[in-house]
Amino acid sequence: MSPWAVVSRWRQPSVCGTVGDGVTGFTRGSDPAFRSVLFDCVGRLLSSGGDDDDPDTGQAAVEADGNNETGADNTLDGLVSGTAEAAVTAAMAPQGNTFLKAVDYIGAVRDDNDRWYRGWTCGLGVEGSPPC
Secondary structure, X not given: OOOEOOOOEEEEOOOEEXXXXXXXXXXXXXXXXXXXXXXXXXXXXXXXXXOEEOHHHHHHHHHOOOOOEOOOOOOOEOOEOOHHHHOOXXXXXXXXXXXXXXXXXXXXXXXXXXXXXXXXXXXOOOOOOOOO
């Protein structure tokens, strides 16, 4: 069973890294599965494999799902998804999942009207989330 990355946006100033199984080369079911992720990376995708950094494994892990996006800058407004995030097709929740809610968007907050987190969280640095 493939490990799931429940991440919708990955922003790094240089290289985006993935965590692999320690073996060079992408192995479906062993390396992480990324589904519907917007990778906002200036540099390349990277995975640790064997003794050296392995860009091919990282790239293959991301390309394994056609809903992942690597060619766009994020358009987040705090926690709120913007146009780049809205353009990414959302993945279905894993089969047998009883925890994740099925939605048709990526990220925790759909748009500016989605305010489920207000009063429930603290320290996020956005309106409705007081300091902790």
